[in-house]
Amino acid sequence: MIMRKIFGLARACALLTINLFVFSSVFKAEWAIGITAIIAIIAYLGEYASLAKDRAIPVRDLDIYYKSKLESAYQLLCEQGNSAGIDLEYLRLYMVPDERINAYSYGRSHIGVTRGLLALDEASISGVLAHESGHCIIGDAFIKRILFCDITIIILGLSIMGFLSTGFLWIVFALLCFFGIGGGFLSFFITGFLSRMIRWVFTGFQHIFLFIYQITVGMISRNMEYSADHFAAKMNFGNELAFFLSRFSLEDGAPKTLRDIMYASHPTSNKRIKKIEEYCYTTLSREVD
Ligand SMILES: [Zn+2]
DSSP states (O other), X not given: OHHHHHHHHHHHHHHHHHHHHHHHHHSOHHHHXXXXXXXXXXXXXXXXXXXXXXXXXXXXXXXHHHHHHHHHHXXXXXXXXXXXXXOOTTOEEEEEOOSSOOEEEOSSSEEEEEHHHHTSOHHHHHHHHHHHHHHHHHTHHHHHHHHHHHHHHHHHHHHHHHHHHHHHHHHHHHHHHHTTSOOSHHHHHHHHHHHHHHHHHHHHHHHHHHHHHHHHHHHHHHHHHHHHHHHHHHTTOHHHHHHHHHHOOOSSSOOOSHHHHHHOSSOOHHHHHHXXXXXXXXXXXXXXX
């Protein structure tokens, strides 16, 4: 648990340092520090913004049925945690008013489960809670938000650069016309063509960066899922989670094309179940030895 927390913190710091390094190669040092600080703040506060956006209801405000269900599943998780020497009592639970079956780790300490999930049995709910607590401890949402900020800055930066470049081209064209050089239909046509080319180049770069972002985040995200499953299995919720995954897939249909597979944020349930079983089996056989 402590190792997972430290690793999560170190990973976030490393990513922010890379950000600072890259920004300082483009901007002045003060700007680079400012932008990195803003990204860190957004990544941190995003936890609360997402809770508000999902209209998540804190467990204490729930009606007695959902409240008792969520609380007893959480209690089960905390008890298992205590016996494994892991303190999970700092987690804050919420219900998201959504009939679909899903759960979210919002950041460091907030977990939301949908109303749809709360209709299931207690064991399934605690299995999912164990998985989400695995995300919370290591701060996966924090990393995803930093990467999202990065791609937003890149896309925005490219848009601004494209806009400024074409603007500059047209200003040059207007000045040339003003001084009586060019100004005919041909020069208008050429300037129009060049400005379109510039826009294409910048839009092309945007697509390339977006493509790289989606592939990278897809890969990171799938690893995060395995790691959270592993954590749940370590907490002795492997069976519950595997059983839950076998009955309720959290994906909107299995990926079909290579593109789907590359971009998918979650591995397929079958793969996840296999890994959980592998883990449970190897620890079990080790314990028997
Ligand atoms: Zn997950």
